[in-house]
Amino acid sequence: MQSESQNGVKDGNESTKLLQFLCQIESLKHLDRKGWTIQDRDIDKPESVAGHMYRMAVMSMLYETDTPDVVIDRNRLVRLALIHDMAECLVGDITPFDGISVSKKHELELNAMTYLVSLLPEKTSDEFKHLYEEYESQQTSEAKIIKEFDRFDVMLQAFQYEQREYETKGRVIRFQEFFDSAIGKITSKQLVRMWDQLNEQRAQFWSKVQSSQQNDH
Template sequence: MSDERRILLAEKTPFPEGLEERLRAQLTFLVEVDKLKTVLRQSPLIAADRRENDAEHSWHLAMMVVILAEHSDRPIDVGHTVRLVLLHDLVEIYAGDTPLYDSAAGTDQQDREAVAADELFALLPTDQAQRMRALWDEFEERRTPEAAFAKAMDRLQPLLLNWMARGGTWRTPGVTADDVRARKAVIGDASSALWEAGQRFIDEGERRGWSRSATVAEGGE
């Protein structure tokens, strides 16, 4: 962020006078995160001819946690995992989305997102800001069963969208089926069953020509 102070959405239509300070801070944060609906991802929607946004992505992950939790290799707290997936991409409001297969854009991703987390969560009352930041850090570090499963959902969801789009971002220039496998392998850290299923999707997508085989890419075709 530049030295110039960021204009918050809540400042466009200031809240009424007399609101309690804690509630004002919470509402300011909730208005600001409406920006998540404007952050476009690379993945195509299934039900419409456009790309999904981060808010839609986060909602879909929360639903996946509720439905697929039984496939976790370790017991998880579903509610806690839902909280992780709902907030994990909030930092992209300020840091922007980093496409999975864009290695160059990913070089400073961690730094950009950490700065964004500091700025965004600071809008909340101190106790909630600390809890939100701790949850975001937990997701990033993937040391708990819940964080590992949350990350698995974050990689599985676009896989499903790309399958339904008959390739989607798998068709990104320079990306091969082996690249997809490498980026999605983290699913197996949380669920052997879901990773086995994921590999079936990837293998079949490669067989159908929805992603490029490494041998084809090396041959320049």
């Protein structure tokens, strides 16, 4: 009877912590990606951190390796995509404009992840912690691919906002800095092809905008 009672307490505590963990990460659903609202960007209803991670997870499922002899674990890609910004549920979306150093940002996020994984069963806690550390260290092929996904998703979202702002408000805003910052940092052949296509579509869009404005005058 004592063993059953102890197991009941253990199971109850574990369930309580799991619920606490899920409630903590829930804020990612509503946490705006702050980079879209600072300075003169001023995007209404910007994407959430969870939305950003979701599309990266889908990109991970669609990923094709460059060569047949290169083995990439797609399931690991998905896990890394869903882990890489998880700490923001506690520390928020820290941008370079917040005056927080890279080392301090890393410290805050590491402390947040340490707390979050403490709410999980030991095996899962170790897995989440190792995934976070893998992404931060950028030593594995999967971690490097996820970093490229992160950059590509920002560029894709930037173009979508450029289109939306012009088509709904007539507002001309360009997010060229996101495209410039990715030069030389996108190396996956699949992503390079999509990047070329994205740049082509973007150039065509702004060419049409320019022609339309000239005709109006």
